[in-house]
Amino acid sequence: MRILMVGAGATGGFFGGKLAEAGRDVTFLLRERRAEQIRERGLEITTPNGDLTIQPKVATAEQLRESRERFDLIVLTTKAYQLQAAMEDLAPAVGQATMLLPILNGMRQFSMLDERFGAEHVLGGCARIYAEMDELGRIHQSAGPSQINYGEHSGERSERILSVDRALRDAGFQTVLEPDILATLWQKWWFLASLSATCVLGRGVVGDIAAVVPYGPSLARAVIEECAAITQANGYPIAESALLHHIDTMTQPGSTLSSSMYRDLIKGAPVEADHILGDLVDRAKGVSAPLVAAAYVQLKVYEAAQAN
Numbered sequence: 022m023r024i025l026m027v028g029a030g031a032t033g034g035f036f037g038g039k040l041a042e043a044g045r046d047v048t049f050l051l052r053e054r055r056a057e058q059i060r061e062r063g064l065e066i067t068t069p070n071g072d073l074t075i076q077p078k079v080a081t082a083e084q085l086r087e088s089r090e091r092f093d094l095i096v097l098t099t100k101a102y103q104l105q106a107a108m109e110d111l112a113p114a115v116g117q118a119t120m121l122l123p124i125l126n127g128m129r130q131f132s133m134l135d136e137r138f139g140a141e142h143v144l145g146g147c148a149r150i151y152a153e154m155d156e157l158g159r160i161h162q163s164a165g166p167s168q169i170n171y172g173e174h175s176g177e178r179s180e181r182i183l184s185v186d187r188a189l190r191d192a193g194f195q196t197v198l199e200p201d202i203l204a205t206l207w208q209k210w211w212f213l214a215s216l217s218a219t220c221v222l223g224r225g226v227v228g229d230i231a232a233v234v235p236y237g238p239s240l241a242r243a244v245i246e247e248c249a250a251i252t253q254a255n256g257y258p259i260a261e262s263a264l265l266h267h268i269d270t271m272t273q274p275g276s277t278l279s280s281s282m283y284r285d286l287i288k289g290a291p292v293e294a295d296h297i298l299g300d301l302v303d304r305a306k307g308v309s310a311p312l313v314a315a316a317y318v319q320l321k322v323y324e325a326a327q328a329n
């Protein structure tokens with residue numbers, strides 16, 4: 022299977038690097054600066070289980086346009102606010118049977134891809150990992166999961182999704198072929214949105230907020246309950262045990278847990294406000310979610326200040 026990874030940032034660099042190291046046929050579609058960095062330094066990845074540096078195949082949008090090379094699987098790993106431009110860059114690589122697998126957070130990416138390329142090309146997917154790229158372009162994975170979940174939106178175990186499964190598994194990270202990828206996406210979304218909104222409102226990682234007893238833990242609990250209620254109102258039930266487990270995780274003193282959105286915020290980098298929190302409150306279906314909305318407002322004010 023010929024795989025095109027769009028982006029070699031924290032997630033794309035990690036999963037694409039692992040796939041390339043495992044011998045899969047991977048090309049990275051990169052913008053000029055990142056392509057140059059990787060040609061010079063290689064793709065460098067550090068993980069709790071060891072480090073690796075590879076020299077992957079790299080293409081820029083211009084090279085892709087000229088070669089008109091088509092790929093079997095295109096994995097999208099940009100931030101949400103980069104997706105529109107990335108779709109234009111990757112378009113020449115989409116042939117009749119090409120599958121598009123976005124592993125971004127949130128949900129809007131699917132309607133955007135459906136509209137641009139046709140829903141028949143689009144698979145469901147998401148990633149679980151704690152990773153960051155530093156200013157030298159090195160990818161650092163922290164302890165915790167490294168996993169991609171994927172599936173047909175219909176839930177079908179089609180020939181093509183089984184071929185994706187064969188291509189992605191056993192490459193040094195976990196993979197899960199999902200019977201109901203939409204449910205998985207919602208489960209991931211409420212977890213991520215509640216973590217992000219709590220960290221944004223409390224301006225700290227989980228342990229910092231948990232230390233402000235009793236208000237920090239009650240903030241986390243209230244945000245979790247809002248996100249869970251929106252998810253349930255959209256038809257995705259949450260087991261009591263999952264809710265309690267998440268509340269426990271999010272109120273642990275000393276925990277260094279945070280989301281990629283919060284890490285971007287404290288770095289002064291752009292954030293996926295509309296995609297991760299705005300879209301969730303837009304889908305509240307009458308559920309009251311003042312805390313998630315407040316976190317969203319904060320991020321939009323931050324975005325506006327950044328633009329000036």
Ligand SMILES: NC(=O)C1=CN([C@@H]2O[C@H](COP(=O)(O)OP(=O)(O)OC[C@H]3O[C@@H](n4cnc5c(N)ncnc54)[C@H](OP(=O)(O)O)[C@@H]3O)[C@@H](O)[C@H]2O)C=CC1
Nearest residue numbers: 028030031032051052055099103107125126150151152281
């Ligand atoms: N980081 C994490 O731990 C996790 C992140 N996620 C989600 O995954 C998604 C990606 O996040 P993350 O990997 O952290 O983001 P990063 O910013 O680390 O990486 C995104 C990469 O996409 C590249 N890119 C953007 N536009 C293009 C384009 N047109 N062509 C080629 N490359 C492009 C950027 O390249 P350039 O260097 O040129 O700017 C950048 O390197 C987000 O939705 C995030 O929420 C999900 C789970 C965990």
Ligand SMILES: CC(C)(CO)C(=O)C(=O)O
Nearest residue numbers: 148149150213280281282
């Ligand atoms: C769920 C979590 C926190 C880890 O995969 C994430 O998606 C993120 O940090 O963006």
